[in-house]
Amino acid sequence: MASLSLQHHTNYFLSRALPTRPMPRPTFSVRMSLQETGPSIAVVGVTGAVGQEFLSVLSDRDFPYRSIKMLASKRSAGRRLTFEDNEYIVEELTPESFAGVDIALFSAGGSISKEFGPIAVQQGTIVVDNSSAFRMDEKVPLVIPEVNPEAMENIKVGNGKGALIANPNCSTIICLMAATPLHKRAKVLRMVVSTYQAASGAGAAAMDELELQTREVLEGRSPTCKIFKQQYAFNIFSHNASILPNGYNEEEMKMVNETRKIWNDKDVKVTATCIRVPVMRAHAESVNLQFETPLDEDTARDILRNAPGVVVIDDRKSNHFPTPLEVSNKDDVAVGRIRQDLSLDGNHGLDIFVCGDQIRKGAALNAIQIAEMLL
């Protein structure tokens, strides 16, 4: 159901071509349907939205692997899956699943990561974890390959040592893909972010619910509210993450704390307001940046045009700027509306608008780029 629905969204919701540049990737002179070289890998949570995207990205990027295990909960075990012309049976995740596995890509929720991540590491597996379970653990690198690859430079496949590497939150990744190149030039002192987040962040079932609700509302029926407690069709609402004692929700605090860790800058000031909008699979973010050093918008645009994994869409004449639809199923994060912030003097501020595919660069692609760096 989920993958059908995702496919369906892919077909429907992608209407325009985005100018993309190929991402740097390892090249192989011979491509085999089941590689004889490369690591043994496992995908944990393979039936979920991100799990499915792991497979899609592995295939798109010709990721080399000797073998691949499809792991999921007991409920999904036994399902058949075709991947790169081979048929697989989804296996139940158990402590024994990781024997001989070099790299495990986890996206099955924080509690599964907490339980099985350390077990895998003990068996010599390098875990790339998409959950929030280990992100703020000081011993675990939190990595966006284009931003802070140095954080994981000592971790490699082949020495038999297991390790954990955390994939940042989707909103953090998408924001920092655009903000970091500017930060490296002019040092961000303060960042004010408002997000426009897609259904996909809450999983495939949330995407299905948005579609179902929309049909129901258009037919004059009451919307089905299972994943979210309120109407999502033709509505927006504050992110459904729990609210913490300081009034921020968990999603917002991820942006605050993960930015500090990824930038290795405990002093950077970040505030965020995270909102869900009725969009399928790509997030947008309105980002206000305050710099230590002046940075004019033309320089910023040039920096972003040359930034890896970033595409600038900033056509003022035709009012063409990034949209979630346009970046859906794309690797690059798109940035536009690049302009000098009128509210800060001396070119000390910029406003930008960023869009990125939540499932892809916000999750699966980033994790697989991390895995590529392990080889």
Added chain:
Amino acid sequence: MASLSLQHHTNYFLSRALPTRPMPRPTFSVRMSLQETGPSIAVVGVTGAVGQEFLSVLSDRDFPYRSIKMLASKRSAGRRLTFEDNEYIVEELTPESFAGVDIALFSAGGSISKEFGPIAVQQGTIVVDNSSAFRMDEKVPLVIPEVNPEAMENIKVGNGKGALIANPNCSTIICLMAATPLHKRAKVLRMVVSTYQAASGAGAAAMDELELQTREVLEGRSPTCKIFKQQYAFNIFSHNASILPNGYNEEEMKMVNETRKIWNDKDVKVTATCIRVPVMRAHAESVNLQFETPLDEDTARDILRNAPGVVVIDDRKSNHFPTPLEVSNKDDVAVGRIRQDLSLDGNHGLDIFVCGDQIRKGAALNAIQIAEMLL
């Protein structure tokens, strides 16, 4: 078509009750279907989304009138309209339309206001104009009745003198309804706003297009793009207003400039990023406020609870905050997510999230509150 569709949205899209307090209004001991006392009024652009809402608000608030003229373009002239049990024929707007009219409510676009506003004023009519035509004219008061009623204190019906009064932009009204009470206490130095704007801001046809596109996309067809040049269903995009040389669009600069005029504070720093979201008729705004004087969140919440025309929805435990759906067809602007901004020290900042009905408080209601102050 338009009013049918609006009605239809009203029925579909309002699912929960919003706690409201009655707005202050004039009271009359006898209510007649066609009043013998009160001003003679005219509604210009009566067939549009805001024009229809003018009628609805006039009726809801028992606005007294001696007579009412229904004015629109030649194209709509001759259409029949039932209002408060009387039937009217829509008349073509001409220079002669304003003879004997005390108050004219304009919402027919800037060029109509520019052409016919001064003609009406010359004939002794007080024009309350919903367009942007005169907002930044130094001689024209720009008024939110709860915020700056003093700006129009010398203008009254009955002395035979015409005048222009401008209704602010919808996004400005909704933002300032919440920001002003805090500004009055702690002085806002800088405001960073990101909007989540509904279809209604582009008129009834845009609402229809959003609905049509959504049906088309769900049926696997290409979306009809007439009002907007890109897909709106399941997508968001930078506001369609023209981009100015400084990179801001006109909608954003309205927020910057109108805030300064309404607050009578040329130094207040404002930046805004205006985005359309696939919502029918209420805007949302993520507002970051930086204050001169410290203001803690509990005090801010109390101030907002006592602010006229504002309702606080800020239930952290049940994750219940304002949504566009919940304020649709409501008078009050709702504010929530009130929290101390972590990125500013010493309680010098707050983040808030505001929602308001774009057609109602963002346009028709505000104009009619202005008209009430004229009596």
